[in-house]
Amino acid sequence: MNSTRRVTLIRGDGIGPEITDAVVRIFDAARVPIEWEEAAAGLACYHEHGTPLPQATLDSILRNRVALKGPTTTPVGEGFKSVNVTIRKALDLFANVRPTKSLPGIVTRFGNVDIIVVRENIEDTYGAIEHRQTPDVVQTLRIITRQGSTLVHRYAFEMARQLGRRRVTCVHKANIHKHSDGLFLECFRAVASEYPDIVADDLIVDNACMQLVVRPETFDVLVLPNLFGDIVSDLCAGLVGGLGVAPGGNIGRHHAVFEAVHGSAPDIAGKGIANPTALLLSALQMLDHLGMSDYARRIEQALYATLKADIRTRDVGGTATTQQFTDAIVARLDDSPHQTQPKHRSTITVGEPPPPTSSAIWSLVGADVFVEWNDLDRLPAMPEQVGPLALRMMSNRGTKVYPPPVPPITMVNWYRCRYLAESPIATADVHALLEELERHGIRWMQVELLCTDGETPMFSKAQGE
Numbered sequence: 001m002n003s004t005r006r007v008t009l010i011r012g013d014g015i016g017p018e019i020t021d022a023v024v025r026i027f028d029a030a031r032v033p034i035e036w037e038e039a040a041a042g043l044a045c046y047h048e049h050g051t052p053l054p055q056a057t058l059d060s061i062l063r064n065r066v067a068l069k070g071p072t073t074t075p076v077g078e079g080f081k082s083v084n085v086t087i088r089k090a091l092d093l094f095a096n097v098r099p100t101k102s103l104p105g106i107v108t109r110f111g112n113v114d115i116i117v118v119r120e121n122i123e124d125t126y127g128a129i130e131h132r133q134t135p136d137v138v139q140t141l142r143i144i145t146r147q148g149s150t151l152v153h154r155y156a157f158e159m160a161r162q163l164g165r166r167r168v169t170c171v172h173k174a175n176i177h178k179h180s181d182g183l184f185l186e187c188f189r190a191v192a193s194e195y196p197d198i199v200a201d202d203l204i205v206d207n208a209c210m211q212l213v214v215r216p217e218t219f220d221v222l223v224l225p226n227l228f229g230d231i232v233s234d235l236c237a238g239l240v241g242g243l244g245v246a247p248g249g250n251i252g253r254h255h256a257v258f259e260a261v262h263g264s265a266p267d268i269a270g271k272g273i274a275n276p277t278a279l280l281l282s283a284l285q286m287l288d289h290l291g292m293s294d295y296a297r298r299i300e301q302a303l304y305a306t307l308k309a310d311i312r313t314r315d316v317g318g319t320a321t322t323q324q325f326t327d328a329i330v331a332r333l334d335d336s337p338h339q340t341q342p343k344h345r346s347t348i349t350v351g352e353p354p355p356p357t358s359s360a361i362w363s364l365v366g367a368d369v370f371v372e373w374n375d376l377d378r379l380p381a382m383p384e385q386v387g388p389l390a391l392r393m394m395s396n397r398g399t400k401v402y403p404p405p406v407p408p409i410t411m412v413n414w415y416r417c418r419y420l421a422e423s424p425i426a427t428a429d430v431h432a433l434l435e436e437l438e439r440h441g442i443r444w445m446q447v448e449l450l451c452t453d454g455e456t457p458m459f460s461k462a463q464g465e
Contacts, residue, residue: 004033005290008060008067013042014264015274016070022276022326023283029330032295041083042072052083058090068283069259087257088121093250095155096121100236103245105307106316112217113239118156119229123148126226133445134372137414144180147353149187154350156223157195167220170202171228179460184225244315247281258286272321275313302332366420366450367430372443374413382417386433389419395462
């Protein structure tokens with residue numbers, strides 16, 4: 001028998017309490033040796049406690065190392081940050097693992113899908129580093145690091161090896177994002193070289209999406225940056241019946257949080273028609289993580305038998321209520337766990353991320369200065385030369401507008417002005433440039449230093465440059 005394990009339980013918002021109750025009841029009926037420690041998070045928690053994620057909840061997960069979480073509500077365009085994102089960052093849950101598998105009794109266009117999406121879970125645009133640089137222009141920083149990329153790639157390959165998967169595909173946009181996605185792909189290839197037993201390839205994200213909806217059976221394990229992974233994992237869920245049947249786990253080196261990836265669906269909360277399948281499958285993913293795969297397989301078999309018996313909730317074409325669906329699963333549980341080969345190992349070790357790489361060998365050769373200029377009938381009156389720095393290019397929304405001609409584009413009051421020197425410079429030269437701009441009454445709001453590694457520029461060109 002497995003020893004009892006304490007797990008943090010977050011019921012969440014909307015339909016969260018209903019589907020959580022269903023999972024707890026099924027676990028009780030299957031005599032899973034789990035002791036639940038309840039903790040609060042989400043919109044209801046915010047209204048009651050003034051915070052959507054109390055420190056006591058984080059402390060519970062830190063103490064127990066594993067949590068099962070129902071859906072929580074995140075305000076759109078305002079209000080507090082996503083509870084999901086906050087938990088992932090606070091606990092360094094760097095890999096979001098989303099199995100996508102065709103289920104019996106759920107009719108979709110495809111019946112042979114078996115894909116695992118591994119999404120980098122911390123970085124990318126989800127760093128939420130945004131600035132309104134002018135009243136008309138917002139900038140979001142997309143952060144891709146060697147450390148974060150290496151960790152998620154190593155997890156994908158280790159998981160593939162342990163599960164007997166044969167292929168890992170890196171999905172990216174390195175043809176356009178040559179530096180950010182380029183680094184993600186570079187790290188993938190470096191890690192892949194350590195796993196000669198696994199086929200490693202890569203696809204541009206738009207091509208991958210097209211192929212997923214044409215021949216999903218050709219895919220095995222996908223690994224993606226955060227934003228693309230968020231989108232593609234939901235696309236994959238649509239291949240097998242939607243988010244109502246899509247599990248997910250957030251995995252770190254020391255902690256893990258498993259959750260239904262769908263929303264809190266407040267429009268159907270309290271009506272007794274919510275589908276608990278996604279949260280139940282996430283809970284089974286959690287049992288695999290905890291080394292309790294015998295219990296996971298037993299419940300999984302009862303779930304499959306229920307679906308085969310044409311007992312389904314309304315979102316997947318059935319008529320069963322949440323309680324009727326739960327009753328049917330409980331009724332199909334056997335008296336003892338099946339001793340079957342686990343589909344997931346309890347521990348996947350990724351080791352430490354690579355150490356920082358120093359930029360000491362880089363040469364500072366210039367700066368991109370972002371300025372506000374509201375006279376759209378003429379280009380900013382930037383000085384042509386300041387010390388060793390010469391104005392080489394200006395762009396508006398990423399398109400080169402200087403040197404002329406100015407293309408017929410929609411202009412905004414935000415320009416990137418590139419200054420370069422013929423030989424390496426010091427940061428004092430950049431400070432002198434900024435002081436000169438201030439003397440000219442030009443408002444600058446951001447500076448990016450431009451460096452080279454030998455002859456290779458560590459920055460991108462503007463479109464049309």
